[in-house]
Amino acid sequence: MRATTRHLNGGRERGGDRGWWLIVAVVVVAPVLGAIAAILWRTPLPVSEAVALLEDVTRKPRLAFLVPDTAYYRPFFHIVLSTIWNADVSIEARVAAIRVLQIAPVVALAGLFLLHVRPRTLVDAAAAAGATAVLLGSPGLRDNLEIPLSYTTVGMPLALAAWHLLVSPPRRWHTAAVVALTVAAVGFKEQGLAIVALVVAAWVTRAPSATRTQAVILVVLALAYVALRFAWHPRMATFEQAIGLGFREVSTSEATARFGTFPYLVYAYSGLATIGNVLFSEPSAGVFSIVRAIGDGTAEWWQYIHLAASIGLTTLLAWWATGELVHARRSGWTDEARTVVALVLVLAACGALSFNYSRDRLGGMAVPFYALAAFHALRAAARRVTELPRWRFEAAAAGLVLLASLWHIRAVGTVEAVRVTAARNQMEWLTSLAQRTRDFADRPVYLSILDSLRAQGTAESAPLPTNYPRPIMGVFSPANVQAP
Amino acid sequence: MTAARVRSVGGWLLVPGVLAAGLVLALEGGRVARPRSPWFGRPKAFTLGDAIAQHDVARAYALLRETRRHPDELIVVSHPTLTAGVGRFVSPLWWAVAMRDEHAILMLLGAGATIQHVDGRDADCLAERLHDPVMLAVLRRGGPALPDDPCPTVPAAR
Helix, strand or coil: CCCCCCCCCCCCCCCCCCCCCHHHHHHHHHHHHHHHHHHHHHCCCHHHHHHHHHHHHHCHHHHHHHHCCCCCCEEEEEEHHHHHHCCCCCCHHHHHHHHHHHHHHHHHHHHHHHHHHHCCCHHHHHHHHHHHHHHHHCCCHHCCCCCCCCHHHHHHHHHHHHHHHHCCCCCHHHHHHHHHHHHHHHHCCCHHHHHHHHHHHHHHHCCCCHHHHHHHHHHHHHHHHHHHHHHHHCCCCCCCCEEEECCCCCCHHHHHHHHHHHHHCHHHHHHHHHHHHHEEEEEEEEHHHHHHHHHHHHHHHHHHHHHHHHHHHHHHHHHHHHHHHHHHHHCCCCCHHHHHHHHHHHHHHHHHCCCCCCHHHHHHHHHHHHHHHHHHHHHHHHHCCHHHHHHHHHHHHHHHHHHHHHHHHHHHHHHHHHHHHHHHHHHHHHHHHHHHHHHCCHHHHHHHHHHHHHHHHCCCCCCCCCCCCHCCCCCCCCCCCCHH | CCHHHHHHHHHHHHHHHHHHHHHHHHHHHHHHEEEEEECCCCCCHHHHHHHHHHCHHHHHHHHHHHHHHCCCCCEEEEECCCCCCCCCCCCCCHHHHHHCCCHHHHHHHHCCCCCCHHHHHHHHHHHHHHHHHHHHHHHHHHHCCCCCCCCCCCCCCC
């Protein structure tokens, strides 16, 4: 799929492995991905998010969602949800379609990722499996696996597809396709604008399918989009949601009172927090919760694993990126060096787009490119260590295997995380159904949706977290989420 | 030498992925083969009292709906200290407080459970006797106002 790539000995390699190493990578990745998909398939739609969204799409005409008169503007998501929910099929079929809207992009993302990196050797296959664990184990993906909120999970494979086209040999339809992918991603969520950063990265690094016209078109479209949003919604709240600051969360009202007159430093903090979360797993939603837990002496294994895996990988990426950029200055742009620039720009875009408040999910659009960089870095490091003297070779190889192990543990942790979400959704139905029926007594549409979804929400078959034995409790996910 | 090392590093780097895949396959396979294993769930409860004791709120809810019983209908329970190890009729809500299960309390209150200051139905009095302000707060938050009349006298045997 990729045109060429720099190789260990400075040469170039092409296909010829008949796809065996791609199959090996797919086989290694499939169980974790399949488990995530299977759990999402049985996850109850949550009371708190789903019912109100479905009430919206029941009450409003489909095209009304195109008017950008709300703080949260996701017209394509609402139109798709409306099409599903208002279809003349059974409730079970509609719920299944909503779940597919979340599952299909995740599977497509992992599939596209493996096709894009297209492993051709054993080292490639191992690096691809490790990088897919980075993709699946990152908080930016994990926080987006909440049914039915598929805004960013749709955008992530679209971004990767756009990047794939940009670095592929040029075709006449590539510009139109990249524009269409960007519009689709932005239509699902503002974070889709991160694709514009990718297009700029591709143009700056002279990627095969990138052109100045293409970059100009998308930058103009992005500016027009931002102008449209401000024109329709000129009075944004200073803080739309609670913000994280240092070691604690600050409520919207407190943040407005404390920082309302000059919120820009807090905006910068929130943007940097989102970037930091992608690179270091800290802070989470703006709060340094892992550091706080370590300081309090209450940290669990998973927290040490997240921090160590992210710091280790980001350090490796810094080493690899420096080498690639130095090489690019001397010999011209390679796919690897382009990936460095793409990661930097898409991280900056994610940071800028999350200025108002930071959440793990807001770094989602950067995650495929963090994982792509991880693939190149792991592969480069694996090859570099083979040139070291014996004892250093053994130590460095062991370090790489440890790093890969930590990320694979995190990917298994994502399987547990979606189980925990499913169990929480079910518990929410069981414990808050009556309260909501009372609270929303004057909203008949809400009540009828609540009633129609009750069976799926309270079904005994909802996934439950694994009760790991005490010695490994807290390795994959927080110990307190295990069943009592 | 270098080619052998490349193969060696590649092979070792693939091992964690293979182990993770094996772990997930074993866990998911185990769930299918033994869904009620302590790793994956709880033993299936056939009575409301057992479901509450096992903190299986979904099962308790299902049993309430399947049997079409009112959540105030008394159940027989036994507890080493609270019932001195002998069977006793209590309300499901009383039993949920005894098991300190906030979720079960909220589910039962949502299903229409009530509190009366008579022996075995006095869930709020039990929470006070257990010095459990959290359960008391859940009872206050999740249901109708608590009764004003005094708590029943607790028999000395208990």
